[in-house]
Amino acid sequence: MAKIAFILLCHKDPEGIIRQAERLTAAGDCMAIHFDARARPKDYQRIRAALDANPNVAFARRRVKCGWGEWSLVQATLNAVERVLEAFPDATHFYMLSGDCMAVKSAEYAHGFLDAQDCDFVESFDFFDSDWIKTGMKEERLIYRHPFNERSQKRLFYGWFNLQKRLGWTRDIPADLQMMIGSQWWCLRRRTIEAIMEFSRERRDVMRFFRTTWIPDETFFQTLVRHLVPEPEIRSRTLTFLMFSDYGMPVTFYNDHYDLLLSQDFLFARKISPEARRLKARLGDLYASKGVRFEISNEGRGLYKFLTGKGRQGRRFAPRFWETEASLGRERELLIVVCKKWHVAKRLAEHARRATNVPVVEYLFDEEATELPDLGGIQSTLEKRARHRRALMRMLFDYHKTDRLLICMDPANVDLMRDFCSDRATTRLLLVECTYSDDYLTGHAKRVGLAGEQTGAETLARLLPTIRYDLRHEGDMIRDANFANLHRIREWATPSENTVPLAAFLSIPEPAAEEIAAAEHLYAD
Known part of the structure; x- marks a missing residue:
């Protein structure tokens, strides 16, 4: 039977992290936590004090300071994965989570779902041919080096980027890799994780390359899984339900989204609002329940797109300007x-x-x-x-x-x-x-x-x-x-x-x- 090792990256809300760890491990699963080294020390101490006695919870031995778009997020994940491999030799699946995620199915359902399919779940689309990146940099993420953080070191980030571009300081992508991209919320089998860790120890050239790519958490695991695992054993999808607004911001779920979340063909969802206490309580009870049947309709994304597109002046889009073509003919x-x-x-x-x-x-x-x-x-x-x-x-x-x-x-x-x-x-x-x-x-x-x-x-x-x-x-x-x-x-x-x-x-x-x-x-x- 599947035993899930949750890889939890978090940086806030110690009480929520404690409750999440207790809920997920109570069903027999295990967890490794990486708590951002930038976060408040007393929050980390609070989490350790509450969970150190839990035999199904481990902590990354080395914490790193994480920044959006940086290699540090991948490194934090690898540190937590390394701890899981060491602490829980019977874990069969590794599931990536954040502190904003919650289960939308029971543990019984999740274990049965994973037992029935011997495969890895990771969004993995061709980096260059797919339209996964909608706006902004694309190949520039890879062919230039990005040692600075775009959000906290904006001037250095764009100054160094423009200098490389002006002087033509590009680099080659590792020749044997097909670059892939997708969501960072994956679920991988143990043997896949072990292959990735072995590859990362042997291929220092690949590790150097990814350390200075931009937003590597969307490319590192996605690329290596495709490189190491046969195509029939990969499902290019995430098991975590998430949606984005027109402005690229994650959609947040509230108390009245309970039925919608349960009807989606996913095991977890993010982001759950911190204020959605009733939703969190209901989902928490659900994970421990037995014999629950789930009716999957999977209309969430289409429903959200339809409903949020109404009610605005102009009915979502401004009047369009159509190109002028020749007439159909005055006599027609x-x-x-x-x-x-x-x-x-x-x-x-x-x-x-x-x-x-x-x-x-x-x-x-x-x-x-x-x-x-x-x-x-x-x-x-x-x-x-x-x-x-x-x-x-x-x-x-x-x-x-x-x-x-x-x-x-x-x-x-x-x-x-x-x-x-x-x-x-x-x-x-x-x-x-x-x-x-x-x-x-x-x-x-x-x-x-x-x-x-x-x-x-x-x-x-x-x-x-x-x-x-x-x-x-x-x-x-x-x-x-x-x-x-x-x-x-x-x-x-x-x-x-x-x-x-x-x-x-x-x-x-x-x-x-x-x-x-x-x-x-x-x-x-």
């Missing part, structure tokens, strides 16, 4: 059916095609699988279609040898509607307003990744009003845009009420429009 007419329920729009478009013989292209800007002819690659991805939308539409007009074309579009694409309506071609919009039951909204949430099959009723109850308002807001945005040729039909209106706007939109006689409006099952879910 583009008909756009706008509907959130795609199946409704597709039925309506098919009825319109039969009545008018106008070619129909369904959700080409929303659905990757929309059937399109080969247009030289411009149709290959949603991103290309949106970027070259006018060129794409011109090619579709030409392909179908027509001056009238009908497409379907999601109401979220107001920017595309504005662009087409500003063209010299005639653009008509038909907004199809539908009713949205709770069942439909729940299905919608699952389709777009905001919820999973196991998402609890309480979470859905909080989520559905936001989704409902968001759909209503999209319709309001379209109406507020004051499009010249906007027509509306409503699911709750009678066929005769929907006949006039349908006839105007399609430029067909009212009897033909009424036949479409009265079509059976048009709005059925």
Whole structure:
């Protein structure tokens, strides 16, 4: 059975560290603690006094002063790992933690999870080819030497960096290493840790290289695991649930996040707020519990992204400026059916095609699988279609040898509607307003990744009003845009009420429009 050795790096909150160590070791696991040498001596003494008698807790023999982005964080980890190897020969897995982490599953579940998979869990992406680094320095982290701390020695850090850059003082990356990058929150098997420690003793050249790289805690273990462990034995993911805001700051969890945290496919989470006492107490009790079943829905990141993106002026993004392309053609007419329920729009478009013989292209800007002819690659991805939308539409007009074309579009694409309506071609919009039951909204949430099959009723109850308002807001945005040729039909209106706007939109006689409006099952879910 798995026995976890926790590698705990911490620098504050001695009472919290003591409670965390007692909770985790009470389940039979063990721990090595590295308490930052910069921290207050009396805090360290408090921790030692409380935990020295615990046979499942050990302390790094040598403490180092840690700084963000420095090699010191890796050295502190290696010091704690060395102590674990010596003190706990029966430990099977080494799990990296911080003082802000807490278990979101029971020890029973965690041990069973690790027993079932003979592999290492570490985020490990190609340093150069992946987009793990979003902004700032990339290869400069490696090819230049960084002996100074960017936060506490900013002038020295950037002065030395600029000097190396100006004089061309670059260095080579060790030739036999493929540089990898990822989160520092890993869980590795004992044999992997032993291989890393042996490698670090034998390859002093590699150790010298990493000592002066910038933010080596995101590259050292990630690179060495890939170098030493066969690919099938690595899972490129962390078992610690963490999220970051738009500004690159870690998202903090509070008391009301308990159910969300338990439903994620992770064993731990960070950062737990120091003020979230009730959450900490509940999670602490959970780790020691037996027989708990966990329903994994794993919608946390999608849910956070969706909910935090609402409520701000501008609906998250400022108005976009689209590149100007050539006109679709003054003599052409583009008909756009706008509907959130795609199946409704597709039925309506098919009825319109039969009545008018106008070619129909369904959700080409929303659905990757929309059937399109080969247009030289411009149709290959949603991103290309949106970027070259006018060129794409011109090619579709030409392909179908027509001056009238009908497409379907999601109401979220107001920017595309504005662009087409500003063209010299005639653009008509038909907004199809539908009713949205709770069942439909729940299905919608699952389709777009905001919820999973196991998402609890309480979470859905909080989520559905936001989704409902968001759909209503999209319709309001379209109406507020004051499009010249906007027509509306409503699911709750009678066929005769929907006949006039349908006839105007399609430029067909009212009897033909009424036949479409009265079509059976048009709005059925």
